[in-house]
Amino acid sequence: MRRIKLSEGGGGEETWSLIKELFLKHFNNPVLASLEDSALLPAPSRIAFTTDAFTVKPIFFKGGDIGKLAVAGTVNDLAVMGAKPLYMSLSFIVEEGFPYQSLERIVESIAKTAEEVGVMVVAGDTKVVQAGHADGLFIVASGIGEVVYPGLSCRRIEEGDAVIVSGPVGDHGACVLAQREGFEFEGDFGSDCQPLWDLVDTLLRSGVEVHAIRDPTRGGLSAVLYEWAYASGVSFLVEEERVPVRDEVLGVCEFLGLEPYHLACEGRVLISVRAEDAERALEVLKSHPNGREAGIIAYAVRADRKPTVVLRTLYHVERLLEPPAGELLPRIC
Amino acid sequence: MRRIKLSEGGGGEETWSLIKELFLKHFNNPVLASLEDSALLPAPSRIAFTTDAFTVKPIFFKGGDIGKLAVAGTVNDLAVMGAKPLYMSLSFIVEEGFPYQSLERIVESIAKTAEEVGVMVVAGDTKVVQAGHADGLFIVASGIGEVVYPGLSCRRIEEGDAVIVSGPVGDHGACVLAQREGFEFEGDFGSDCQPLWDLVDTLLRSGVEVHAIRDPTRGGLSAVLYEWAYASGVSFLVEEERVPVRDEVLGVCEFLGLEPYHLACEGRVLISVRAEDAERALEVLKSHPNGREAGIIAYAVRADRKPTVVLRTLYHVERLLEPPAGELLPRIC
Numbered sequence: 001m002r003r004i005k006l007s008e009g010g011g012g013e014e015t016w017s018l019i020k021e022l023f024l025k026h027f028n029n030p031v032l033a034s035l036e037d038s039a040l041l042p043a044p045s046r047i048a049f050t051t052d053a054f055t056v057k058p059i060f061f062k063g064g065d066i067g068k069l070a071v072a073g074t075v076n077d078l079a080v081m082g083a084k085p086l087y088m089s090l091s092f093i094v095e096e097g098f099p100y101q102s103l104e105r106i107v108e109s110i111a112k113t114a115e116e117v118g119v120m121v122v123a124g125d126t127k128v129v130q131a132g133h134a135d136g137l138f139i140v141a142s143g144i145g146e147v148v149y150p151g152l153s154c155r156r157i158e159e160g161d162a163v164i165v166s167g168p169v170g171d172h173g174a175c176v177l178a179q180r181e182g183f184e185f186e187g188d189f190g191s192d193c194q195p196l197w198d199l200v201d202t203l204l205r206s207g208v209e210v211h212a213i214r215d216p217t218r219g220g221l222s223a224v225l226y227e228w229a230y231a232s233g234v235s236f237l238v239e240e241e242r243v244p245v246r247d248e249v250l251g252v253c254e255f256l257g258l259e260p261y262h263l264a265c266e267g268r269v270l271i272s273v274r275a276e277d278a279e280r281a282l283e284v285l286k287s288h289p290n291g292r293e294a295g296i297i298a299y300a301v302r303a304d305r306k307p308t309v310v311l312r313t314l315y316h317v318e319r320l321l322e323p324p325a326g327e328l329l330p331r332i333c
Numbered sequence: 334m335r336r337i338k339l340s341e342g343g344g345g346e347e348t349w350s351l352i353k354e355l356f357l358k359h360f361n362n363p364v365l366a367s368l369e370d371s372a373l374l375p376a377p378s379r380i381a382f383t384t385d386a387f388t389v390k391p392i393f394f395k396g397g398d399i400g401k402l403a404v405a406g407t408v409n410d411l412a413v414m415g416a417k418p419l420y421m422s423l424s425f426i427v428e429e430g431f432p433y434q435s436l437e438r439i440v441e442s443i444a445k446t447a448e449e450v451g452v453m454v455v456a457g458d459t460k461v462v463q464a465g466h467a468d469g470l471f472i473v474a475s476g477i478g479e480v481v482y483p484g485l486s487c488r489r490i491e492e493g494d495a496v497i498v499s500g501p502v503g504d505h506g507a508c509v510l511a512q513r514e515g516f517e518f519e520g521d522f523g524s525d526c527q528p529l530w531d532l533v534d535t536l537l538r539s540g541v542e543v544h545a546i547r548d549p550t551r552g553g554l555s556a557v558l559y560e561w562a563y564a565s566g567v568s569f570l571v572e573e574e575r576v577p578v579r580d581e582v583l584g585v586c587e588f589l590g591l592e593p594y595h596l597a598c599e600g601r602v603l604i605s606v607r608a609e610d611a612e613r614a615l616e617v618l619k620s621h622p623n624g625r626e627a628g629i630i631a632y633a634v635r636a637d638r639k640p641t642v643v644l645r646t647l648y649h650v651e652r653l654l655e656p657p658a659g660e661l662l663p664r665i666c
Contacts, residue, residue: 006663007658009663012551012552012556012595012656012657012658013656013657013658014658015551015552034486035560035564036414036486036487037383037409037410037411037413037414037547037548038381038382038383038410038411038413038414038416038476038478039381039382039383040379040380040381040414040416040480040483041379041380041381041382042378042379042380043376043377043378043379043380044376045375045376046373046374046375046376047373047374047375047376047380047477048371048372048373048374049371049372049374049420049422049455049456049475049477050370050371050372050422050456051422051423051424051456051457051458051473051475052424052458053424053425053426053458053459053460053473054460055426055460055462076370077370077371078370078371080370080371081369081370081371081373083371083373087382089382089383089384089475090384091384091385091386091424091473091475092386093386093388093426093471093473122382123382123383123384123475124384125384125385125386125473126386127386127387127388127471127664128663129388129468129663129664130663130664132465133467133468133664134466134467134468134471135462135466135467138426138460138467138471140384140386140424140426140458140473142382142384142422142424142456142475143371144380144382144477145371147373150373153367153369154369214370215370218345218348219345219348223345227368231368262345323345323346324345324346325340325345325346325347330339330342330429330461330462330463331460331462331463331466
C-alpha cells in the first residue's frame with residue numbers, strides 16, 4: 001500500500017509529484033494549474049469569505065467523508081449568508097503513513113462535490129507531519145462567494161418570525177458518533193452531509209421575506225437558536241412534536257444520553273421568515289429535493305427578561321432547551 | 334495554568350467564551366465581530382486568494398512564532414503576486430491541554446503583525462482535538478488581496494533576466510532546525526520571518542520591469558529557481574559568492590549536512606527583473622529597511638537541453654544545484 005511520506009510535504013520533488021499526480025489530476029482548472037503563490041480571480045462586487053477546519057473522526061462515514069464534508073461545510077457557510085459559492089482553497093495536514101489511496105478517495109470526493117455545486121478549487125497547501133503528531137488527516141477549507149442576496153442577518157429576526165428547518169436534525173452527529181462507538185444500523189440512515197446552495201438560492205429567489213439562515217453544525221439546533229436569541233433579543237418557542245428527528249437518531253441519543261437538539265447537522269438549514277411568509281417558504285422548500293422534509297418548528301416570541309429558548313415538549317410541558325455546553329462531541333466535523 | 338479544554342472546541346458555551354475572551358479581544362473589527370457564518374466584504378475588481386497550513390515546531394522560535402509566521406506567509410504569498418493584502422481567515426487546530434497562555438501569546442502576535450501590515454482578520458474557526466491527536470497547535474491561514482500590480486508570473490521570465498534576493502537566505506530554516514536540535518547561538522541571529530508587502534509595493538511602484546517574484550519558503554532558493562526554470566524554459570546560473578548566507582546558517586548546514594540553498598526563508602523574496610533594470614531595482618530595494626542586504630545572485634541563461642539551475646562555486650567550478658528532494662525539513666513552516 002502506498003503511504004504518504006514526510007518527503008511529500010517537504011516542498012521538494014516529491015511534493016511536486018504529489019501535487020501533479022493527485023491534486024491537479026482531480027482539481028483540473030487553469031487557475032489552480034498556474035501554480036502561483038496566490039490564485040488570481042475576477043471578483044464580484046461584494047464577497048463573502050469563510051473558513052473551517054475539519055477534524056472529523058472517522059474520516060469515512062456513512063453518507064460522506066471528510067472531503068465531502070469540507071465542501072458542504074464551506075458552501076453552506078456561504079449559502080446561509082446569501083452568497084453563491086465561487087472559489088475554495090484547501091489545506092491538508094496529513095500524518096506521515098496515511099494511506100495514499102484514502103487521500104485520493106477524499107480528493108475525488110471533494111472534486112465531485114465541488115463540481116456538482118459549481119465551486120472551483122483554486123488554491124491549496126499540503127503539510128505532512130510525523131507519525132503520531134496528527135490523527136490521519138485534517139482539512140481546512142476556505143471559501144469565497146458572491147453575495148447575491150444581501151441583508152440576511154440574525155439581527156433582522158423579529159417577534160413573530162417562524163423558524164423552519166429544512167429536514168430532520170442530528171443525522172450527521174448521530175451517524176458519526178454511532179460509527180465511532182461501533183453501532184450498526186440497518187437501512188440507509190447516514191449523515192445528512194450535503195451542500196445547500198441550490199436549496200437556499202431557490203428559496204431566496206422565490207421572494208419570500210427571509211430574515212436569517214444558519215446551518216446547525218456544532219452544537220446543533222440549540223446552538224443556532226441561542227445565538228439567534230442573543231443576537232436579536234427575542235426568545236424562541238420550539239414545538240418538540242414538530243421537530244423532525246429520525247428514530248435512529250433518537251436511538252443513538254437515548255443510548256449515549258444526548259439531546260438530538262445538540263447534534264450536528266451538515267446538510268440542514270434553519271430559516272427565520274416573516275410569519276406571513278412561512279407557509280409559502282415551506283412550499284418552496286418542499287418542492288426542492290433537499291427540502292422535502294422541511295417543517296416549521298419554532299416561533300420567535302417576546303423575551304421575558306433575557307432572550308432564551310423554550311421547548312414545549314410532547315407532553316405540553318414548557319422547559320428551557322439546554323444550551324450546548326461541555327465536551328459535546330469532539331471531532332464531529 | 335489554564336489549558337485548552339476539549340469543550341472549548343465543542344461549539345457550545347465554552348467555545349463562545351473562548352471566541353469572545355480571546356479572539357474578539359485581539360482581532361477587534363466589525364466584520365469579525367458580526368460573528369456570522371461568512372465575512373461580508375467589499376471586493377476589489379481583481380482578487381488574489383491563497384492558503385497555507387502552518388505546522389512549525391517549535392511554535393515559538395527566535396525572531397517569531399507560528400502566529401507571526403502565519404501572517405507573514407499569507408501576506409508574502411499575496412505580495413509576490415502583486416496583491417495588496419486585505420483580509421485573512423484563521424483556522425486553529427488545537428491539541429487538548431495546550432496552554433491557554435501560549436495560545437493568547439500567539440493570537441497577540443498575529444494581531445500585532447496583521448495590524449502592522451494593514452490586513453484584517455475577518456473569519457476564523459477553532460477545533461480542539463484530543464490530547465495525542467495533534468502536536469500542540471496547527472494554524473491554517475487564508476488570505477485575500479487586491480491585485481494592484483497585475484502581470485507578474487514565472488512565465489514572463491526571459492533569458493538575460495537578473496535574479497535578486499532581498500536578503501540573506503536560510504535564516505528561518507537554520508534557526509528553527511537549530512532550536513529543534515538544541516544548538517545555542519550568540520548574538521541576534523534568528524528567523525527572518527516578516528511580511529514583505531511594503532517592500533514589494535515600493536519596488537513595483539518604482540516602475541522597474543519586474544517579471545516574477547516568489548518567496549523561497551519550503552525547499553528554499555533552489556526550489557524557486559527550479560520552479561522558475563521549468564515554468565519559463567530558461568536555465569539559471571547562480572554565482573555562489575554573491576549569495577548572501579550568514580555564518581550561523583553555514584554553521585548549522587555544515588553540522589547537519591544541509592545545503593543553505595534548500596533552507597526555508599520566511600522574510601525574503603526572489604525577484605526576476607529585466608537585465609537593464611537590475612541595478613535600479615537593487616537601489617530601490619536597498620533603500621527599504623527590509624531590503625538592505627539585497628543582492629543580484631543569478632542570471633537567466635539559455636537552456637541547453639532542458640532547463641536547469643547551475644551553481645558557479647567559490648572555486649569557479651560549475652555544478653548542478655541540487656533540486657530539493659527527500660525529507661528535507663518537516664515542520665519548518
